[in-house]
Amino acid sequence: MKLATFQVDDGISWGAVTDKGIIDLGKKSGITDIKQGLKEGVRHLEEFLSGDTDWSAADVKFLPPILDSSHIIGIGLNTKSHFEETAELMGREPGVYPKFPRLFMRSPFSYVGHQQPMLVPSTSSYLDYEGEIAIIIGKEGRNIDKNNALEHIGGYSCFNDGSIRDYQMHSNQVTAGKNFASSGAFGPWLLTADEVSDPNNLSLTTRVNGEVRQRLEMDDLIFSFAELISYISQIFPLQVGDVILTGSPEGVGAISNRWLQQGDTVEVTIPQIGTLCNPIQQDN
Known part of the structure; x- marks a missing residue:
């Protein structure tokens, strides 16, 4: 549904x-x-x-499908391909993946719904796209066993984890770059978990002005959905409606120095779900 x-x-x-x-x-x-x-x-x-x-x-x-999530949790660098493409830039050793997920939070004011404009802020011209699969929690839990973690998923959706890259690099915490008003997008709707028999068959494509920029297959993830839910539930008592952003693949604009500008259109497609489409506008 x-x-x-x-x-x-x-x-x-x-x-x-x-x-x-x-x-x-x-x-x-x-x-x-x-x-x-x-x-x-x-x-x-x-x-x-x-x-x-x-x-x-x-x-x-x-x-956005959920308007009042208790927690909106992003996972930084959770794909092998994105980790590798940024390794030299960030001074990390290629192939040495993190032992634990890298968490950050997003404000509900930092993203918009399907067909609504994502905004390039007046203080920066470095808005980047990051297509991701969003997990929506459908069953609350704390200290969830990895083997049972998928039972806590209520649905899946598309997410554009839009990032203001210069602000993201102001410190070793990415919060500033992930929370500009209307810099991301969530939708177009939620597909209930009963419609996804095997999450390992999910895939994702990000397009900018019709050009494919990102492709994600599930074997690219460093931490699986079950591992993310289990780990995060050790920290947060997960609530129904909480959203977990599971990671973006290689191909971000920062690597090719192609930033989103007014007049662009970004589409994030998960074939089983649909396409999240957003125009880009300049904020005042």
């Missing part, structure tokens, strides 16, 4: 995205949002899927 959060004239709602349109589950189910829907279980929503659709994609403004 594809679940989207969206805005229409009479407010914010959420629903199931189908080939015929969007079924407004906020109105029909009485469940407040996707996070609550994941808590109660997606099977409770199936009875509402046989009716008429309420909206077309053109009728709505897409918002």
Whole structure:
């Protein structure tokens, strides 16, 4: 099931995205949002899927699927290919991968929904793209065993971990570069975990103005989804609706010195899910 959060004239709602349109589950189910829907279980929503659709994609403004995550956790340098392409630049030894995931946090104000503009800030011209697979937690837990970790996934989505690279390099902490307003994107919707029989079959492609810049296969990850969930749950009591950004592959703009500019369009595609598409605009 594809679940989207969206805005229409009479407010914010959420629903199931189908080939015929969007079924407004906020109105029909009485469940407040996707996070609550994941808590109660997606099977409770199936009875509402046989009716008429309420909206077309053109009728709505897409918002990030989860609006009020307790934790939005990024994983830096979690692919072998991206680790290698930045090793010399960062003074690291090639092939010597980290023993533990490198965590950072993103603010919910730092990303936008599908088709909404990502912003180049007025204080920097170094906005970079990073296509990633986002995990959305569907079952809370603490100190989760790696062998059971995938049971805690409620769904998957596309994420553009947009980064302001000069601010990211101001210190050995990347928080500044990862949290400029509207510098990333999340969506277009969440695909529930029951639709993904084997996460190892997921893949990702990032395009800028139609040109392929990044490709990700799961064997590129340094730490698997299960390993990330298990490790992070030792630190945070993971809550339903928490988001984990699992890592971006090689091909970032910083390596080729190709920065995002006003008028560009970035697409992050996970074939099983869909395409997150965002225009780039200059912030005032």
